[in-house]
Amino acid sequence: MSKVKTGPPGGQKSFTTSWQHIFFVGIGGIGMSALARWFIANGFDVAGYDRTATPLTEALKSEGIAICYDDAVEDIPVTFLVNYAETLVVYTPAIPAGHRQMDYFRAQGYTMQKRSQVLGWITQNLRTVGVAGTHGKTTTSSMVAHLLRAAGVNCTAFLGGITQNYGTNFLLNEPTEKAGEVVCVVEADEFDRSFLTLHPDLAIVTSTDADHLDIYGEHGTLLDSFRDFVSQIKPGGVLFMREGLELAEGTTAEVLEYSLKKGSYRSDNLRIENARFIFDIVHPGGIIEDVIMRVPGYHNVENAIAASAAAMRLGVAPEQIRAGLASYRGVKRRFEYIIENDSLVFIDDYAHHPTEIEAFLSSVRALYPGRHVTAIFQPHLFTRTRDFADGFAASLELADRLFLLDIYPAREQPIPGVTSQMLLEKINLADKASIAKEDVLAKLEMLDIEVLVTIGAGDIDRLVTPIAQMLKAPLAN
The missing domain is CATH 3.40.50.720 (NAD(P)-binding Rossmann-like Domain)
Structure with missing residues (x-):
């Protein structure tokens, strides 16, 4: 039937x-x-x-x-x-x-x-924006969707996180008889080569750092997969590529580079005022001055530049870009403020790769100079911990105090010798310790906390509410 x-x-x-x-x-x-x-x-x-x-x-x-x-x-x-x-x-x-x-x-x-096959089927006849990258894709795709929605563009979106503006990972477009009027924003996932079912009109690639080596084996194979992805951009399409990535030879699309400081799209006059990032966006058509981001982080400024580039190509005006970024509230577990007051800051973040952790903790340091930072990190995957142990160690040293949880296995079986203790021994911090999840609250109760961050992609998020309740209890008395 x-x-x-x-x-x-x-x-x-x-x-x-x-x-x-x-x-x-x-x-x-x-x-x-x-x-x-x-x-x-x-x-x-x-x-x-x-x-x-x-x-x-x-x-x-x-x-x-x-x-x-x-x-x-x-x-x-x-x-x-x-x-x-x-x-x-x-x-x-x-x-x-x-x-x-x-x-x-x-x-x-x-x-x-597979999920990726169905997503490819749904989007095949849509005007699609595909956002790919080993990190940054969830925030960037949700920014694109919000900029379009805030500007009145009829769009649907399949996102990899729960947006704070809309409380969902899926946006539904308005009914229309004309397919060309609808823009579909898709987070293009490199895991298991899922993004190769997509054929976007516009693509953003935020990063191609080594990751998922349990799937790809080596970094070069991962890069080949990204080149295959950008080769599938539809004729007449555009690739917005972070400056320095080596993907241009893989596509016939128009290639435009962006970054924090270089490229056709970049920031200028970047500063921090009242714990908010303020900057100008320089683009081929001019400058959008004094953009205020309520979602902090140098990496999020860069994500905003990429999202703005795509939105402008889809007809969003510069003034709408400024207003849209000012009203963008972020994605749950991406630099998510849980507590923010004069005496205490508690931030939760999904970072699970050394580059992401470095970007996150560097931004925390810039926002709260001179304040003591306590970090709780849960490594994600035995293979990732093994492959990037030195990188994890270097990035986590940006904290003043570190508590390391056991490795979250997700889909993997344990690997002999790959443990949180192995990672802890590589970290050059005087104040560091391994800790069980069930002991976290009791440990934190004994400490004076100025800035607390929870980091990881496993089930560390289940600690966020209990920690927040514990930290808020003295304030209520």
Whole structure:
């Protein structure tokens, strides 16, 4: 049976598919949940599995999506089992072998696609902005989406984080009969070469540092994948590339460079006033003066320059750029202020690569000169800790005091000799210690804290609320 969906995303008058039911294996992932929200917005029957309940899965349930936390086949809603031809299974590569629902879907002949394949299908006929990079892509893509939305451009967005402005990782465009009127902003993920399903009209590449070496093996292979990505920019398209990246030979698109200080798009007159970054954006058409960013960080200034370049190419005026950046509130866990007052600052950040940590802590230092910085870091992945141990050590030395949690394994098994203690021994700090998550609150209660930062991409975020409550308790008395 063929089913026609008419609706907002894509701006198409209609698209036809035999799928009526969409089941997500790993629905609680940030990218998967954005896709689930797209399908539910288009009237599909959506359900999914994830290993544990989280605030994100609870939000999805409140939006009408059935979610199970056991991989038993009998937990799949019966409507998804009646006719396999009407059900699409979307899965994440992080699902381990032996998953019972996945084994069942394969055995029964269901159509099964990775998240990246589905995203490529959804965006293939849209005017797409693809934002890629080993770091910076979540903030930059959310900035692009906000600049467009604030300027009245009809856009949809699939993002890798929860935006503070909109409280979601998915933005839905307004209904339209004209596909060309809709701009789709997509975070283009290099993990597992996922971004190679995309063919953007405009692309931004923020960074190509070595990462995901468990997938790529070596840095050169990762660079080749980025070159493949930019080679897929549509004819007549544009690549906004951070100055110094070696990707231009991989594309026929117009190439424009940006950075903090060099390139066709750059900053000038950068200063810090009242813990806010203020700067001018120099661009080929002139200068946008006195841009005020409520989201701090040198790296975020650079991300803002890239986002502004793309937005201007899409018709956003310079005055709208200034206003949009001033109202941009950031992404959860990206330089997110938890507490900010005269006596205490607590910031949470997702940084999990040495370059990201260095950028984050350098910005904290610039914002709060002379103040004592306590950092709690949770390494993410055994392979990443092993491959970049020296870089992690150097970046973490920017703190005054460091507490190191155990490595968060995510999809990996332990590697002999790769531990937090191994990393701790490389860090040249007098005030440093390994600590268990359950001991963090008691330890912090014994200390005088001026600036506290929590850093990492694992489950360290579960400590944020308890830490904040503990720190605020003396203030309430």
